[in-house]
Structure formats: C-alpha cells, structure tokens
Amino acid sequence: MRVTKDLVAASATPIVLGILAEGDSYGYAILRRINDLSGGELDWTEGFLYPLLHRLERLGHVEASWQTAGGGRKRKYYRITEQGIAELAEQHRQWETVVDALKQIWPGAGDFRPLMAPGGGTA
C-alpha cells in the first residue's frame, strides 16, 4: 500500500509538529520516528522532510539550533514554538473532524462493497 502524494502532503505538518511536541529532535531521528509510527508505510524522502522543516522554521512554528552531537558532529535540532503548538492544536481539531466523518461513513475496515452493482449496460 502506498499513501498518495496529496495525503502525505496534507498530513506532513501535523505529523512533524506532533513528533516535535514530544521533544526536540533532528532530521534523521524525525524520519526514523515517522517510519516507526507508520510501520514503514510512510516513506518520506530527505528532499521532502528538510525543506518542510525549513518552511516550518520560516513560518515560526519551529525554531532551530545547532548543537554538537557525539564525535564533534554539528547537528541541527528543531524545537516546537508556542505558535507551533497552537498550529498543532488547530490541525488536530481539523483532522479529528475529518477522521470522525470518515469513521461514520466507513462502518468497518475491509467492508467496502457497493450497495448497488454498477449498471450492466442495459438501457
């Protein structure tokens, strides 16, 4: 199963903000976490994640700082801001609405059978 591009794009901001709400993190760890959370189904590329982080930084939802990790490596850590938390709450509310609506029209998983078969071509 592959999640479509549109859905990935729509869910990207709340996912990243949600991960950062758990604690400060950096690109590689965020990618690993997304992988774990989705059981490997959400396969984000670096070219998708880093520009997204930079955009969130520009918008003021996150702030970045360089820290020295083990072995003298420079690592860019991201931290969610007050504004980012507010944004996450807002996105959360919107997603709840969508998920609620979907749950009501989808009685059970794997239960998709059209109520009426498509027309057999008779007219």
Add this chain to the structure above:
Amino acid sequence: MTVTNEPDELEGQFAQWRDYVRRRPELAASDADELEDHLRNSVDELTAIGLRSDEAFLVAVKRMGGLDELSREFAREHSERLWKQLMFTGDPVKASPQRRDLAAMLVCAAGAAVSVKAPELFGQRYEGEGTFYDTNLALFALPWLAAFLAWRRRASIKVYGVLAALFVLGAVGANVYPVGDESQSVALTASHLPIALWLVVGIAYIADDLRSSRRRMDFIRFSGEWFVYFVLIALGGGVLIAFLGGTFEAIGRYPETLIWQWVVPCGATAAVVVAGWLVEAKQGVIENIAPVLTRLFTPLFAVALLAFLVAVGWNGSGIEVDRDTLVMFDLLLAVVLGLLLYSMSARDPLAPRGTFDFLQLALVASALIIDALVLYTMTGRIAEYGTTPNNVAALGENIVLLVNLAWSAWLLLGFVRRRRAFAVIERWQTAYLPVYAVWMWAVVLLLPPIFHYR
C-alpha cells in the same frame, strides 16, 4: 583483499560528497551540514548492522536520492537562493573586509560630492555663466574613484604619485589655456578629458600589476560594468528627482535650486564612485551584463551595417560628410569596438571558433568599409576647407579606431581560418589601450595651442 584505512577513506568520500552538494546554488552551507549529519547517521546505522563503511556510504547516498531531485525540492522552499544577492547578506566571515570597503567607498563618494560644490566657495557657479564646470566635471569625480581603487589595490607610493601628477596635468589642461567661452577647444576638452582621466583610473585599477595583459582586460570588463551600473543609478536618480520635484510642486514650492544645484551634481559625482564600488563588490557574484548586451547586439549591428552598405551601393551616391556625421561615424566605430571588446572579455580564450566569431568578423569588416568611405570624403573636405580643432580631433579618433579595428579584423580572420590563437587578439586590444590615452591627452593638451586657442 586490500586493507584500506577505512575511517580515512570514509572521510574522503564525505568530503567529495560535500563538494558536490556545495556546487548546488539551492543548497546552502547549513543545508550541507544538516544533510551530512543525516548521511552520517544513516552510515552509522548501516555499519551497526554489519555493512562495511564504504558499502554503508553507497547505500546511504543512494537512499538520499539524486542531488538533482534534492536540490529541486530545496529550491521550492528556498527560491530566493537562485537569485544571487549582491549585499546585505553573505558570509559573516567575509563581512569585515566588505565593511571596510563600504566605509572607504562612502568616504570617497562623500568627498566627490563635496568637492564638486567646493569651487562655489571661490565664486564658480554650477549651472552658471562660464565653462568652468563643463571642462572640469570629470576632475571632481574620477580622482575619488581612482583613490578608492588604488586604496583597494594597496598601490605603492609611486603609483599614487603618478595618479596625482596625471590628475594635476588634467586640471592644468582644463584651466590654464586662455580659451574663450566660444572656442571649439572647450567642447573638445569637455569630451576628451573625461576619457583621458578614465584611463588614468585604469592605472589605479591595475595598480597591483601594471604590465599584465590580464589585468588590463579586467579593467575593460570593469569599464563596461561600471557604465551599466552608472546608467542604472542614473535612472534611479531620475525617478527620485521626478518625485522630489513633483511632490514639492504640489505644495507650490518647486525646489529648483536644491535639485539642479545640489542633488544632480553631488549625486552624479558620488554615483561615479558608488558604481565603481558596486562593480568591485559584485565581481564574481553576479553575471557580467556587458557581454550579454554585446551578444544581443552584435548580430543586430552586423545586419544594420550590412544593410547600410547595400543601400550605399544601390544608390551609388557617396556619403554626405560634415563634422557631425564624422563624429557619428566615430561613435559608430567606438560602438563596434565596444561590441568586439566586451564579447572578447567574456570569451574563453581556449574555446574553438564558432558562428559568433564569423558574425564579429562581418561586423568589423562592414564597419571598416563604411569608415573607409567616410574617411575618403573627409580628407577631400579638409583639403578643400582647411582644418579646425574639431575636425582634426574627429579625424584623429577615426584613425585611432580604424587602425585598431583593421588589425583586429586581420587577427580575427587569422583566428577563424585557424591560423592564430584567440589570445593574440586579446593581447592586441590590451596593448592598444595606451594609444587611446596618448590621443586623448594630445587633444586636451596639444590641440588648443596648435590652433591658437580657437
């Protein structure tokens, strides 16, 4: 199996990878750091599950995907990076010399702006009677530009001495001769002294290596870019003046004195220095624009000149030449030379000949034929009516340019016939620069006494 020093090899691979990343304008140094950290984490994880470090590196790089795609994604978020910024940003490491340049430029520009008004203390009026400012204008701006450049090049005391002596000589040429306001010499000095002094600025520009042909070519590039920047600043200045005048006129107070006695002269002289500083600051940051313009206009001028030649042949009539048309044909030759010079200044000397070289040859050849026609009628005229300072000056320029273009055409022909290297043409052009200087100074210093200050 060869035993390699794995950590070193890995570092080498990282260095190489960084090198590739840094060549992408979309990816800033901080992005490279961030991505490198990512790559290192990937490699660590892969080696932890048993891969050798070089294998781990290959897999990690492969996972990251092609740099093309990566930079495309980054460009979508950071589109401003594709527009190179001239200033106000930039490496903090390089900031301090930049700031010193800026300070020196401000001092020189302010000096130029003040000096252009200084003669008013002694009763000279800008926009007043007399021709003082006509002949002296360049002497207020160009010494400051030369001073800025010489300071940047850390010129020796000797170079400073030569520069000062030449500017003094220019001041002498502009002011000592007893020429009347109606004399032809005034207009000649007003038009030739700035060019002579510009070539003095050239000495300041190449102060660090006076004999080098490459440095002279750099000065030619500098001149073209300076001109473009000066025109741009002048356009901006025009807009400023239009609004300054318009808004104050709306309250019934047109600030005529402020605009024409202060803003225009001070702004223009300061702009000379500012434009020079801009060219110096942006060198290597922004594409040179002068060669782009020559690329656009070389074919158009070639077609126009060929059409003119065909029309002359068709009509069978000679060219009507008086002094004004001679000046126009001088300017035409200067433009053709400019087109030649600036496309040369951007050309890779080792590149093979191409269609553009043929086009240039056609342009120069047709300019030469036209000029031969002009000179032919002009000499007849001089033989008939005698000489004046104006037509001697115009004729002299014509010959100076003609000699340059004729030899350039010959060298170009050799180049397109694969007999000569391109560098020969470049050397010819740079070696010829002093000839212009000699002629310009001769017009300023020698023509007035020869013609008894007519």
